[in-house]
Amino acid sequence: MNTVAIFGVGLIGGSFALALRKAGFSGRIVGVSEPEIVARAIELKVIDEGASPQNAAESADLIYLSEPILRIAEMLPELNEWARPGALITDAGSTKSTIVERARASITRCQFVGGHPLAGSERRGVEAAQADLFAERPYVLTPLSENQMKTAAAAWLFEWIQRIGAYPIVLSAERHDQVVAYTSHLPQLASTALAAMLDHRTEPVFGVFGPALIDSTRLALSSYHMWGDILATNRVAIQDALRAYIAKLEEFSRSLDASHMSEEFAQAARFASQIRGPSENP
Amino acid sequence: MNTVAIFGVGLIGGSFALALRKAGFSGRIVGVSEPEIVARAIELKVIDEGASPQNAAESADLIYLSEPILRIAEMLPELNEWARPGALITDAGSTKSTIVERARASITRCQFVGGHPLAGSERRGVEAAQADLFAERPYVLTPLSENQMKTAAAAWLFEWIQRIGAYPIVLSAERHDQVVAYTSHLPQLASTALAAMLDHRTEPVFGVFGPALIDSTRLALSSYHMWGDILATNRVAIQDALRAYIAKLEEFSRSLDASHMSEEFAQAARFASQIRGPSENP
Numbered sequence: 001m002n003t004v005a006i007f008g009v010g011l012i013g014g015s016f017a018l019a020l021r022k023a024g025f026s027g028r029i030v031g032v033s034e035p036e037i038v039a040r041a042i043e044l045k046v047i048d049e050g051a052s053p054q055n056a057a058e059s060a061d062l063i064y065l066s067e068p069i070l071r072i073a074e075m076l077p078e079l080n081e082w083a084r085p086g087a088l089i090t091d092a093g094s095t096k097s098t099i100v101e102r103a104r105a106s107i108t109r110c111q112f113v114g115g116h117p118l119a120g121s122e123r124r125g126v127e128a129a130q131a132d133l134f135a136e137r138p139y140v141l142t143p144l145s146e147n148q149m150k151t152a153a154a155a156w157l158f159e160w161i162q163r164i165g166a167y168p169i170v171l172s173a174e175r176h177d178q179v180v181a182y183t184s185h186l187p188q189l190a191s192t193a194l195a196a197m198l199d200h201r202t203e204p205v206f207g208v209f210g211p212a213l214i215d216s217t218r219l220a221l222s223s224y225h226m227w228g229d230i231l232a233t234n235r236v237a238i239q240d241a242l243r244a245y246i247a248k249l250e251e252f253s254r255s256l257d258a259s260h261m262s263e264e265f266a267q268a269a270r271f272a273s274q275i276r277g278p279s280e281n282p
Numbered sequence: 283m284n285t286v287a288i289f290g291v292g293l294i295g296g297s298f299a300l301a302l303r304k305a306g307f308s309g310r311i312v313g314v315s316e317p318e319i320v321a322r323a324i325e326l327k328v329i330d331e332g333a334s335p336q337n338a339a340e341s342a343d344l345i346y347l348s349e350p351i352l353r354i355a356e357m358l359p360e361l362n363e364w365a366r367p368g369a370l371i372t373d374a375g376s377t378k379s380t381i382v383e384r385a386r387a388s389i390t391r392c393q394f395v396g397g398h399p400l401a402g403s404e405r406r407g408v409e410a411a412q413a414d415l416f417a418e419r420p421y422v423l424t425p426l427s428e429n430q431m432k433t434a435a436a437a438w439l440f441e442w443i444q445r446i447g448a449y450p451i452v453l454s455a456e457r458h459d460q461v462v463a464y465t466s467h468l469p470q471l472a473s474t475a476l477a478a479m480l481d482h483r484t485e486p487v488f489g490v491f492g493p494a495l496i497d498s499t500r501l502a503l504s505s506y507h508m509w510g511d512i513l514a515t516n517r518v519a520i521q522d523a524l525r526a527y528i529a530k531l532e533e534f535s536r537s538l539d540a541s542h543m544s545e546e547f548a549q550a551a552r553f554a555s556q557i558r559g560p561s562e563n564p
Binding site: 118119120137138140167169171176179180182183184186187188189190191192193194195196197198199200201207208209210211212213214215216217218219220221222223224227228231232235238239242243244245246247248249250252253256257258261262264265266267268269270271272273275276 | 400401402419420422449451453458461462464465466468469470471472473474475476477478479480481482483489490491492493494495496497498499500501502503504505506509510513514517520521524525526527528529530531532534535538540543544546547548549550551552553554555557558
């Protein structure tokens with residue numbers, strides 16, 4: 001692999017470029033974005049140079065798509081025309097079924113493996129890019145078939161995901177989308193729902209809250225920018241997760257007594273502790 | 283005011299003592315706790331000395347009760363026997379109606395003003411006490427009647443709450459409990475419900491989550507220790523808050539389309555931004 005083309009040099013695309021470089025990638029990194037973003041990304045040494053979508057796709061061994069989900073799906077037929085036969089296209093979209101379905105129908109001249117780095121930041125754009133964004137984080141890969149991970153290009157991608165410090169996990173697109181509906185989309189909607197509901201209630205004594213409310217509404221600060229595509233492409237799984245959450249809240253509402261709630265608190269604390277590293281457990 | 287007696291020298295009681303001292307209080311601070319906690323609190327210069335409950339109550343101008351809610355309510359009749367006629371009893375319980383009702387029935391020989399500092403930490407105990415725990419935080423006072431805030435002792439308390447950097451807010455106990463059901467108890471139960479629900483689902487691909495799940499389950503780490511009394515003494519208001527939250531989640535589940543959700547995200551982000559200081563807005 002000599003040339004990597006990053007389509008969409010923002011937080012994720014820019015961080016992937018910086019991470020590759022830090023991990024020792026010595027090839028060329030080309031960026032495809034608005035001219036002023038390309039200029040800034042060159043200045044920040046995130047990419048080596050800018051290129052048009054066609055030129056970038058024609059010269060790249062790895063095409064890395066870090067654009068909104070529906071835009072990624074839309075680009076695939078054209079990229080298939082431009083890409084070199086040995087090239088690998090991957091993406092960083094937060095849902096995978098829609099993109100993988102489109103790839104299955106349109107990628108015929110090269111290879112496609114979907115991807116989703118479970119990393120992020122409240123900040124956006126190339127200015128927020130950082131080489132260690134993916135370190136110690138899971139990085140899901142969704143190949144079109146299991147055999148596909150055995151090709152040289154897919155093995156290269158898998159290996160570099162490990163080199164940048166992430167944990168590659170191979171899953172079907174459908175399974176990925178079901179899991180993140182619970183672990184990512186539901187937490188976002190739970191926070192958005194809490195903040196939106198409280199905003200409706202114009203409490204006169206509104207200063208009366210503690211650190212818990214600040215914590216619980218941090219995700220509610222997220223812009224709708226990236227969530228529109230997520231909600232549109234994972235509706236059924238998200239509704240399933242919302243139903244499970246509502247059922248648990250209804251159970252709490254019916255039974256707030258000590259024997260029930262002490263067990264629920266213990267179970268919740270055990271779960272919250274399990275998903276944390278030692279440094280994140282108080 | 284020459285002598286302050288802190289009943290329960292833990293995070294809140296210890297921090298109140300440290301905050302008074304830092305703000306220039308030059309009187310005596312007596313602590314009532316288990317012997318080893320008293321010893322540690324003296325060592326950490328949180329209190330000047332320990333005393334039995336009766337000796338502390340008999341000598342104090344201000345009696346500060348930072349014990350569990352039901353324990354506070356239970357102590358009031360006895361404290362009324364012991365306390366000096368000019369003394370003021372206040373407390374730091376997280377719900378106020380039960381305590382204020384009990385005070386109304388049992389405090390006849392001195393004065394009582396309920397309190398709730400909206401401050402906290404994931405850590406507990408006197409070791410975690412810090413002089414600036416209440417700084418920039420609301421501190422609710424719930425007098426038995428509005429006139430009561432005009433007495434010298436109540437004015438003294440109000441003034442020292444300001445001196446330690448907190449914002450005193452005077453509310454009825456009932457109004458306080460309704461508001462914190464939404465701003466504090468609901469966020470806690472929303473996080474506990476999320477973590478408990480996810481723990482029930484034994485997902486085989488469990489590593490697949492990002493920073494959002496860590497954020498959303500931070501409150502779920504809370505121990506049930508202090509929540510049992512809160513749930514027992516604010517049941518109706520908490521059920522009301524749970525119902526409002528469930529209704530909003532059901533609305534999301536029915537209508538995940540862009541026109542609806544973009545407005546909900548905008549409203550939620552506006553609210554989340556409003557409750558933050560400039561330093562907490564990304």
